[in-house]
Amino acid sequence: MHISYLEAKSNYQGTRLGLLWLPVSTLLFTGMLALVFRHSDAMTITEFFLYVLSGYILWQFIQASIITSTDIVQRQLEFAIHNNLTLAGLFGKLLMDRLFEYGINLALLVAVIVLLSPGNVDLNLALFIPFVAIIVPTSLAVSYLVNAVTIFFPDLSTLVKTGTRFMFFASPVFWVATDRTDIRTLLVQYNPVSYYMDITRQVFGILPLQPASWISSALVSLGLCVAGYITFVYSQNFVRNIK
Numbered sequence: 001m002h003i004s005y006l007e008a009k010s011n012y013q014g015t016r017l018g019l020l021w022l023p024v025s026t027l028l029f030t031g032m033l034a035l036v037f038r039h040s041d042a043m044t045i046t047e048f049f050l051y052v053l054s055g056y057i058l059w060q061f062i063q064a065s066i067i068t069s070t071d072i073v074q075r076q077l078e079f080a081i082h083n084n085l086t087l088a089g090l091f092g093k094l095l096m097d098r099l100f101e102y103g104i105n106l107a108l109l110v111a112v113i114v115l116l117s118p119g120n121v122d123l124n125l126a127l128f129i130p131f132v133a134i135i136v137p138t139s140l141a142v143s144y145l146v147n148a149v150t151i152f153f154p155d156l157s158t159l160v161k162t163g164t165r166f167m168f169f170a171s172p173v174f175w176v177a178t179d180r181t182d183i184r185t186l187l188v189q190y191n192p193v194s195y196y197m198d199i200t201r202q203v204f205g206i207l208p209l210q211p212a213s214w215i216s217s218a219l220v221s222l223g224l225c226v227a228g229y230i231t232f233v234y235s236q237n238f239v240r241n242i243k
Helices: 002-011 018-037 045-067 072-082 087-116 123-152 156-170 182-190 192-203 211-238
Strands: none
Touching: 002 018, 002 087, 018 045, 018 087, 045 087, 045 123, 045 156, 045 192, 072 087, 072 123, 087 123, 087 211, 123 156, 123 192, 123 211, 182 192, 192 211
């Protein structure tokens, strides 16, 4: 985590705000999304802003889990060897990088909720622990699966990145899942990202508790983790010169 802090800090070296650019950029982009895309009378502007902010913060974590994983072994093999990292250690280190930035944005979310809607802070926050228990191993599994695929099929790297951009619009980040047209109903039912969006919003009191969302996200995560573990067991020996 300390290395993640130093690397994140180096990305903003020479700026006045430094690491504060992480939450500031998130806040600015979310504000723009909330102002431009708000169309539902079911939510006030404050409620919609919190809806978008919570979804976009999780989306950044999901996006990082996918996009930054397309070339981990291909580009960071020397880093792993130099730091005496195993293959699992390398992916664990990059997971810490993602969690560090996600943690900063979560602190922003909590601060905004306390400021704008303190009533959202209730017993649902206890669900944050099972929420983390779901998304952390899922992020690790997705990261390894994506990288394994692009090692054997390098051309899929560009397809994965393009598909991730498409997934942003196909997920309820800035549109309300309850305002359903036929296509949105389809996306909510069959896009697994929508389940993760639901549970993070339930943790912070933005949406009411729905056990079905937790069950669905847990089942999706279980499938990904099993697939990731099997892939790791059978493919790690293909990666050479790493302890």
